[in-house]
Amino acid sequence: MNSQSCVSIQKEWDIVAARQMGREIAKQLGFGTVDQARITTAISELARNIYLYAGEGQICFEIVETLEQKGMTIVATDSGPGIEDLSLVMQDGYTTSGGLGAGLPGVRRLMDDFDMESEVGHGTRIVTTKWVR
Amino acid sequence: MRIPILKLHNYLLISIQTELDDQTAIQFQEDLLKQIHRTEATGVVIDLTSVEVIDSFIAKVLGDVVSMSDLMGAKVVLTGIQPAVAMTLIELGIHMRNVPTALDLEQGLIKLHQELGE
Numbered sequence: 001m002n003s004q005s006c007v008s009i010q011k012e013w014d015i016v017a018a019r020q021m022g023r024e025i026a027k028q029l030g031f032g033t034v035d036q037a038r039i040t041t042a043i044s045e046l047a048r049n050i051y052l053y054a055g056e057g058q059i060c061f062e063i064v065e066t067l068e069q070k071g072m073t074i075v076a077t078d079s080g081p082g083i084e085d086l087s088l089v090m091q092d093g094y095t096t097s098g099g100l101g102a103g104l105p106g107v108r109r110l111m112d113d114f115d116m117e118s119e120v121g122h123g124t125r126i127v128t129t130k131w132v133r
Numbered sequence: 134m135r136i137p138i139l140k141l142h143n144y145l146l147i148s149i150q151t152e153l154d155d156q157t158a159i160q161f162q163e164d165l166l167k168q169i170h171r172t173e174a175t176g177v178v179i180d181l182t183s184v185e186v187i188d189s190f191i192a193k194v195l196g197d198v199v200s201m202s203d204l205m206g207a208k209v210v211l212t213g214i215q216p217a218v219a220m221t222l223i224e225l226g227i228h229m230r231n232v233p234t235a236l237d238l239e240q241g242l243i244k245l246h247q248e249l250g251e
Contacts (some may be wrong), residue, residue, distance in 0.1 A: 016154045019186060037186060037217035041225060044188035048155075092226050102189040106225035 007047075009078075010055045015047040022074065025061050027059040029072055030132055038110040039072060039130050045103040046076040048127060052097055054080020054123065064129065071112070071131040079123040088117060136161045138168045144245065145172065145207075146238075148180040158176075158194040165198060169207045176245035177202055180238050182213030192227045199232050208248050210234065212241035 005025070022043040025074075026036045043059060049058035054118040057078025064071045083089050092105050108114040111128040118124040134157045137148045145168055151157065165177065179195070181187070187195070199209045210233045214222075222229070233248070235241040245251075 016152055020152070023185075034217040034220055037215075037221045038224070040186045041188050041221045044186060044190075045225075048190060050187070083160045099191050100189045100227060102192075106189065106227075109224045109226070110221065122191050 004060055004062045006058050008056070008058050009047050009050045010056045012051060015051060018047045019043045022059075022061055025063070026072055026130075029063060029070060031072070031130070032133075035133070039074070040131075042071060042107045042110045042128065044076055045107050046074060046128075048113045049103055050080070052078060052099075057123075069131050071129050073127060073129040074111075076126040076128075077123065078125075079113060082114075082120040082122055082124055083118040084120055085132035086118060093109075134160075135164065138165060140168075140172050140174065140194050143174055143251075144176045144178065144242070145169065145174045146178050146180070148183070148238075150183045153184065155190060158191055162194055162198045162201070166201055166205065169202055169205055174207055175249055175251075177207055178211040178238060178241040178245065179209060179211050180213045181211060181218070181240070182237070183217070184218065185215065187214075187218050187222055189225060189227060190231060192222060192225075196229055196232055208233065208245060210244050211242040213237050 006016060007021055019040045023040045026039045035130055046083045047059050060075040062073040064073050088094055090105050107128060111130050113129040134151060136149055137159060202209045212235045235244045
């Protein structure tokens with residue numbers, strides 16, 4: 001089974017819209033309160049990165065189901081400036097915007113699977129999944 | 134959206150009941166500092182019992198408002214942080230080490246009394 005819903009990120013309020021939709025899906029999937037908070041926070045970080053660095057983009061949610069497990073995938077895509085040094089942005093505390101620099105390394109810790117691809121001048125795509133325990 | 138700030142004797146009490154977006158958080162920061170100045174409050178309790186998500190941005194705003202109030206001479210205590218929020222913050226890598234906290238509003242007020250020696 002595969003179903004997808006998306007929120008386009010263009011203004012600050014869309015960050016809230018994305019995490020509300022994400023939390024709702026996580027709740028329906030049967031995630032516990034703590035995992036719901038993890039997923040919602042991860043969405044918030046990814047949506048804010050899009051808003052802050054790319055200006056606009058999209059957050060999509062997919063329900064993934066295998067024979068053994070069920071999970072939720074968040075796909076964050078933008079056509080922004082891209083990331084030159086992927087290892088640098090995965091370092092705790094690295095920031096170019098005066099934030100806490102917790103975003104991406106934090107998202108990787110909050111979720112189970114994490115994958116990022118980026119091309120300078122073309123954009124960034126992050127795919128991250130949490131599995132229902 | 135504005136977060137209400139209540140005055141109780143020398144203290145200001147805030148209970149955040151809404152989903153915090155960036156703009157509301159920044160507005161709150163400014164409102165609180167102005168209220169501290171206007172009311173000459175010595176202590177502030179910000180209750181987060183109803184807050185389900187604190188991401189890195191909101192954490193930064195809250196941490197900053199504690200430091201800013203401190204500069205002005207008012208002590209801030211954050212109360213009621215939910216278990217799920219505490220776990221998420223630490224996993225995110227945000228420790229908020231210099232931020233005074235208490236379990237709930239009652240404990241927060243006791244902490245203020247002690248710290249301010251009143």
